[in-house]
Amino acid sequence: MLNKSQKKLTDGRLLVRNVGFNFLSKIFPLLAGVISIPLLISNIGTEKFGVLAILWLLIGYFGILDFGFSKSIVYELGKDLRAGIGDISETTGTITTVLILSGSFFGTLIILVSPYLVKDVFQLGTSMQNEVLYSFIILGIGTPVTMITSALRGILETFQEFKKISVIDTLGGGFNYLGLAAISFFSTNMIVLIIALIIIKLLIGATFYFYCKKLVSGSIFTFKMNTEKLKSAFDFGKWIAVSNVINPIMGQIDRYIIGAVLTMSAITFYTAPFDMIQKINLIPISITAVLFPAFTLAGNSVKKSSLIFSNSILATIILVFPLAGILIFFAEEILFIWLGQEFVDESTLVLQILIVGAFVNCIAKIPFTFIQGLGQPNVTAKLHLGEFVGYVPILWFLINTYGILGAAFARAIRVFVDWFALTFIANKKIHGKSFILETLALTGALIAIYFASTFSIGLVMKVISTVMLMGVYFSLVWNQYLDQDTKALFLNKLSKILKR
Structure with missing residues (x-):
């Protein structure tokens, strides 16, 4: 039997709406990237853009380095809600503490290996080496921020707050590209660009934290680790890490x-x-x-x-x-x-x-x-x-x-x-x-x-035949696979759109 929280957070209409929010949040950053990347390449040059691409790649792969804990927080909070536990600060405190420690470890590792990467691995001109070295150091310092942001996102996902997540992702993802492209017109220094990137991540994390505080009773960052929660989260997260x-x-x-x-x-x-x-x-x-x-x-x-x-x-x-x-x-x-x-x-x-x-x-x-x-x-x-x-x-x-x-x-x-x-x-x-x-x-x-x-058929015939087949396909879907509630919901939404 589902409790009140489970019924609310697994409601079909809520899930459908959140899928829509989640999908739309990916469109603007995608378009922003298409527009911004040519501008960035033109302004900072192919060599610096190659370094920037590696830094972006590293930030993206931090999800692999968190031992699956950013996914574990969703699973552990789900268990708390199923059990009717009101104060979930032990769960959030345990996992965020681990992510802060792991983020600090990997950030320090990036700082320590960056001189080797800059001088021996990357084929960089002498004039660029210091600039890129300090960029990697700044990235290392900002690593815990990225890790914690993943945990805060997980809290919001647990409570199906995808509308808020989507707004933040849309703006944050857009600024990741458009913001750097705009800055590149005034400065092509890699240090300035990576500082801007970390500031954007910090603002995203702060916004997530603001919304999480409204959902969590107690402190999110308790810096106290519950050994039972830690073991459960690790047992779950280690396999997520393997898949990652x-x-x-x-x-x-x-x-x-x-x-x-x-x-x-x-x-x-x-x-x-x-x-x-x-x-x-x-x-x-x-x-x-x-x-x-x-x-x-x-x-x-x-x-x-x-x-x-x-x-x-x-x-x-x-x-x-x-x-x-x-x-x-x-x-x-x-x-x-x-x-x-x-x-x-x-x-x-x-x-x-x-x-x-x-x-x-x-x-x-x-x-x-x-x-x-x-x-x-x-x-x-x-x-x-x-x-x-x-x-x-x-x-x-x-x-x-x-x-x-x-x-x-x-x-x-x-x-x-x-x-x-x-x-x-x-x-x-x-x-x-x-x-x-x-x-x-x-x-x-x-x-x-x-x-x-x-x-060998002409383009016009291809288009006509495609329209006809799509008509047959969606007619079959409508008549054979959609239930009455789904049809009513779709028609209701369509009616509202047409009335605008």
Whole structure:
């Protein structure tokens, strides 16, 4: 039986609204990056931008260095709320203390190795070395801020405060790019730029803290560690950390093997379409960020978990399939407009194979999040370790045999196995519908769309046939898969939009 907090924080309409907020929060930073990066490169030069890109990458990878504790706080707070515990300061105090200590450790490590990186690893001119060295030192000092910000975000996610998170992410993400681009017109000094970046992170953290104080009874930073909470958080977080390490390696190793076996040009022809299809992941990422705390809260209610699970998979399928189908059907035209005829010749089929894989991978993120939300990240981590062991030799063989097409096929095989295994595991723990047959049928439909794209038909006919097929698809979805409540909610929202 769900308590009052669980019912409120796992309400279907709240989750749908928060998915929308989460998705929208990623659009503005994405556009800001498209606008700002060329300006930054033009103003500070390619060499300094390369250093800035590494600093951005380091900040992004701090999530790997937190031993999974930023995710643990969501899980542990979910357990507190399920148990009806009002004062959650012991949980927040324990985990934030660990993150402050780990952030200080890794920050100190960055400061200590930065002279070696600047002088011996990076190929930098003498005039730039001091500037870059101090930039790394400032980044090291700011590392604990980034770690704590992740924990504060986790508190807000637990309470489904995604509207607040979205506003902060939109502004913070936008300023990350636009702010630095604006500053670069007045100063190209790396030290100034990295200080601005840390100040933005500090402001984001302070805003998160302000909102968290309204939700948490007691102090967030108690600097007292509850050993029982610490052990539970570590047991959960260590497997999250394993996944955080393995997943990026599996996501990037194909490009390293292509570079080792083939040529640097081959990497370019593979990476360009690969980076394009990553944008599809914005949809499931927006959904799963909301689902993790929801699954954690609803963990003791099979009925509620099943409903959230099934609806999330259905929503992912409905939203991702049309996008995937359009990208496959118009792959040649998209590559020609974006990158030119050479990429059409070399990368079209690669892009189409990767999109089929991306469709299945988007759906796989739901059972992945569900299993972790139930408190079993060891299952997903062990699965991905097993996948990695099998994936590398298959990847190596297919690249040697078929080039970058082989890399695309290997990735598609891996994500299909991943989806099937995760769905099988989730089905043993839940009674919801997994839409396995629908996923297989739509994967077949994407393959059929690929064959249709090989026929010589004009662009106008392609557009007309796409509109007609999308009409049939959404009519089928409306009549066969949406319940009356969902239809009523959609029509109500549409009516309000049209009246404006």
